[in-house]
Amino acid sequence: MNFEKKIEVRNVSKVYGKFIAVNDASFTLEGNGATAYLGANGAGKTTSFKMMTGLINPTKGNVFIGGYDIQKHRKAALSGIGALIETPEPYAALTVKESIMFVGELKGIKPRDVEEHIETFGKRVQIPDIESKVGNLSRGQRARVVFTSAFLGDPGIIFLDEPTNGMDPAERMIVRDIILEWKKEHLIFMSSHLLQEVTETCDDIIFINRGKITLKEKTSEVEKRYKSRSVRVEFTDDVSEDKLKTAVGQISTDVHKDSSKLFRIGFDGSVEKRVALLKSCQKVADVVTFQDYGSSLEEAFVSLIKNE
Amino acid sequence: MEQGVSNTGTNSMSDLLITYIIMKYQIKFYLKTRRFIAMFIIIMLITALTVIIDFHTGISNIQLSEPTSADFIISGLGGVLISCGIVAAFFGGDATSLETGTNSGYYIMVQPVRKISIISGRFLAAFVMGFMLILIEYAGTAAMSQYIYGTIEWRIIYSIGEMALLVIAFTALAFFFSSLFKSPLIGILVSVIMFMVFFSILDSILEIASIEPWFSLTYAGQVVTEVISSLPVVHSKTSPVANGGFTITAFKPYIWEGNLIMIGYALVSIVLSYIIFMKKEVKPQ
Numbered sequence: 109m110n111f112e113k114k115i116e117v118r119n120v121s122k123v124y125g126k127f128i129a130v131n132d133a134s135f136t137l138e139g140n141g142a143t144a145y146l147g148a149n150g151a152g153k154t155t156s157f158k159m160m161t162g163l164i165n166p167t168k169g170n171v172f173i174g175g176y177d178i179q180k181h182r183k184a185a186l187s188g189i190g191a192l193i194e195t196p197e198p199y200a201a202l203t204v205k206e207s208i209m210f211v212g213e214l215k216g217i218k219p220r221d222v223e224e225h226i227e228t229f230g231k232r233v234q235i236p237d238i239e240s241k242v243g244n245l246s247r248g249q250r251a252r253v254v255f256t257s258a259f260l261g262d263p264g265i266i267f268l269d270e271p272t273n274g275m276d277p278a279e280r281m282i283v284r285d286i287i288l289e290w291k292k293e294h295l296i297f298m299s300s301h302l303l304q305e306v307t308e309t310c311d312d313i314i315f316i317n318r319g320k321i322t323l324k325e326k327t328s329e330v331e332k333r334y335k336s337r338s339v340r341v342e343f344t345d346d347v348s349e350d351k352l353k354t355a356v357g358q359i360s361t362d363v364h365k366d367s368s369k370l371f372r373i374g375f376d377g378s379v380e381k382r383v384a385l386l387k388s389c390q391k392v393a394d395v396v397t398f399q400d401y402g403s404s405l406e407e408a409f410v411s412l413i414k415n416e
Numbered sequence: 417m418e419q420g421v422s423n424t425g426t427n428s429m430s431d432l433l434i435t436y437i438i439m440k441y442q443i444k445f446y447l448k449t450r451r452f453i454a455m456f457i458i459i460m461l462i463t464a465l466t467v468i469i470d471f472h473t474g475i476s477n478i479q480l481s482e483p484t485s486a487d488f489i490i491s492g493l494g495g496v497l498i499s500c501g502i503v504a505a506f507f508g509g510d511a512t513s514l515e516t517g518t519n520s521g522y523y524i525m526v527q528p529v530r531k532i533s534i535i536s537g538r539f540l541a542a543f544v545m546g547f548m549l550i551l552i553e554y555a556g557t558a559a560m561s562q563y564i565y566g567t568i569e570w571r572i573i574y575s576i577g578e579m580a581l582l583v584i585a586f587t588a589l590a591f592f593f594s595s596l597f598k599s600p601l602i603g604i605l606v607s608v609i610m611f612m613v614f615f616s617i618l619d620s621i622l623e624i625a626s627i628e629p630w631f632s633l634t635y636a637g638q639v640v641t642e643v644i645s646s647l648p649v650v651h652s653k654t655s656p657v658a659n660g661g662f663t664i665t666a667f668k669p670y671i672w673e674g675n676l677i678m679i680g681y682a683l684v685s686i687v688l689s690y691i692i693f694m695k696k697e698v699k700p701q
Contacts, residue, residue, distance in 0.1 A: 161526045164697040187528040196522035199441075201448035206441070207523075213437045214527040216429045241448075254523065267526075 111174040111188035113264040113295040114138045115160065120169035121319075122155050129155040131319035132169070137312075142291040144310035144327070145299040146405075148413055152319040153299045154194060157269045160297075161191045173265065187215075190263035192271055196254045200243030204235060204253050207242055211257040222260065230256045233282055247274050255283070259290070266290065268298035272305065284309055303405040307331070313405075315412050322412055327405075334408035337361075337377040339385065340401040343369045344394040355388045372401050431533045438529070438537025439544070446545050451506050459499065459549050463556035466492055475564050485561045486569040490641045492557035493575065497637045499553060500582045501611030503546035508590030509607035510600030511538040512693045517598035521698035535693050539591060539686070546583045554579070574643040578674075582637045585678040586611060588685035589633065595692040598699070626654070626665040633681050635667065639674030 115137040122130040130152040137143050147153050158164040160171050162178045162185065171178045176185035198207035205226065212222030226238060235256050236249045245253070251274060258266065268287075272280040280302070287296055287309045300306050306313070306327070313330055315323035323330070346368040353363050359381050361374040373389075375381045389395050446452050470478060482488040512535060515521040524534065554576060561568045593610065594603035615634040622629040629635040642649055654665045669677065 158698070163521065163525055164699075183528050183530050186526060189526070189528075191526040193526060194522050195519055196526075197519035198523050199445045199520060201445050202441070206444060210437075210441045211523075211527060213441075214434060214524075214529055257523070 111176075111184070111264055112138070113140065113188075114172070114175060115265060115295065115297060116170075116172035117156070117160070118170045118172070120156075120159060120166045120171060122152075122159060122164065123167045128319050130159070130166075130316075133316070133319070133321045134169075135314055135321060135324055137295060137297060140291060140293055140295060141312065142287055142296040142298065142310045143312040143314060144306040145297060145314050145316065146303075146306065146409060147299075147316035148409075151316045153316060154269055156316065157191075157193050157267055157299070161189065161193055161267055162186060163193065188264040189267060190258035190260065190265075191267040192254055192258045193267065193269045195247070195251070195273075197250065198242045198253060198257075200241065202242055203239050204242060204245075205238035207253060208238075208257050208260065212260055215261045217261045225260055226256065229259055232286070234279075248276070248279065251275065252279070259286075263294070265295045265297070268296065270299055270301065272300065272302065280305065303409065307405055315408075317413055323408075330405065330408050334405070334411060337407060338372055338374040338401040339382070340366075340397070340399055341371050341373060341389050341395060342397040343371075343389075343392070344396055345369070347371070347393050352389070352392055355392045356385055359384050359388060377407075431530055434529050434533040435537045435540070438534055439540040442538055442541035443544060446507060446541060452545065455503055455506055455549055456552075458502070459552050462495060462499065463553050466553075467556060467560055470560050470564070478564055484569070485565040485567050486571065486644050486646065488561050488564065489557055489569050489572055489575070490644050492560065493553065493641050493644075496550060496553060496579060496640055497582070497634060498612070499550055500546065500579065500586050500637065500640075501615075501634070502608070503549050504542070504583055504586030504590045505604055505607035505611055507542035507545045508539070508587040509594050509604030511535075511542055511591050511603075512595045512689060512696075513597055513600045513603050514538075514594075516595075516693070516696045516698055517600060525698050531694055532690065535591075535690055539587065542587045542591070543584055546587060547580055550579055550583065551576070569644055571644045571646070575640055578640045578643055581675065581678045581682075582633075582640055585633055585636075585681040585685075588682040588689070591689040592685040592692075595689045595696065623664050623666060624662075626663065628652070628667045630669075630673065630677060633677065636669055636674040636677035636681075638668055639671050639678075642668065642674070643671060 117133055117135050120130055120133045121128065133156060145153050145156065155164070159166050160173060160178070162182050165179060173185040174188045178185040202210070208226055208230070209219065209222055212219065226235070233252045233255055235252045236245055242250060242253065255271065272283050275283065284305060287298070290296060291309070291311070298310070310327050313323065313325055313327050314321060349363065349365045352371060356363065356373055359375055361376070364372040366372060373385060375385055386395070386398050389398065478488065482491055515525055515534060554572065558568045558572060589610070590603070590607040593606045594600070597603045597606065615632055619629050619632055619635055622632070649668055649670055651670060652665050652667050654663050656663050
């Protein structure tokens, strides 16, 4: 079976009654790397993921996974993927080991290799006791079991829909490290609301808004284009809001007081204004920290939604 | 993004093997569920109760009212029709909605398997579970026959075959109901109501109207005990009721007729379930 590391979405639409969840979406991803699929809630991300993994059928258009049309050659198209879509729930009555073994057997992986995967990958993501029943696990523990299953059998393409949803910071770090490692030899397509996570892990970004693909670009390019337009300034002493507004009035677009020593100041994002802003702040009081507030990706996110 | 490299494509297994794997894990799942434990207890209780009643009645009295092992087994398996309906409803009633109506679908339906393997594996698992449980009732009745008469009517083997066919037909119909509803619970509930209430009422009404209920599965299911008897089937028997005010006709299916009805139910239900399952999308409630 010749399975390409390639996702091809061709003029795909999904319509529910009068609601168009995905509207004529087209894009192609090929080879190793990680691509983020971004968009607001209800933009059509999960619907797209479901069409790409055969959970639902497009109303129009075609999805090719690994070179196979998923509607016509479901088994072949899914043979080289690992997927974590929404909140999958293995059968509650089965144990952790049985649940992973089940997927392993369906993928045609030898039991010894599945056990090795549980031993190495499972330990890394800290899956719970393999003899415990899935039904007795917490949501986070179940997520780790499903995550372990998704990466079973060295799949060429991995779909991750909000993979760190419900995870604590330590768990998120583990997942981030795995994505960084796996993207070197796999094609990862993921969605996340944590834009910092996307900045750290993804090489490319596809943006979807109200069902339409509005952007497909390198993460670095997006970051360059959408610079942060506000800074957070911390002073050594208490500062009056009026005094600060007077000092930065010509440079800033708005001043927001977080505490008597901490302020957020908006500006046009240019380097010149940033330098001028720092100098003006230093005239008011000694500055402890002066840093971007929010990421470039957040700016892009908000800007792309507004533009629509 | 780096271009081009081909990779993976792990699953070249046959659909038959995948069906077997799904069946295996589905049986493992069933064996650990409360519903299996409940079914097992119910069947064991029915069997135990039959044995207790037999001992209470006394061997000589039983031999008087049921002179042969065949008569005893026919009487002992009187409740099998209901048992078949119950086990099929409980194991088949949620079979497809578990994948399309719950988050379990996100775990299994993204694996490299054809939908036909999923539905076939689930069907086989539901059938195996139901069949094995009903066999307990057979084992209890056969053991008592051996104890009382020193023999077991050999035609019980035919009955086991008919019972298997009946479980298949009931399970297929439960599958059909399960494919219609999103909620596994509703699928089970509708199946139970249909098998326990609807068919019984239908049979009774038709009996009063003297119409042969050839489209009723519970009517067809009577062949399970009919095959044990060496006597020919009395197809219909009309009796006067209410001092001759009106008559009712009790129908019994011919063996071939019962088999045909059961096969018809099984085939139509399986095909319809498959068509609906193929079109259905994973949409948990």
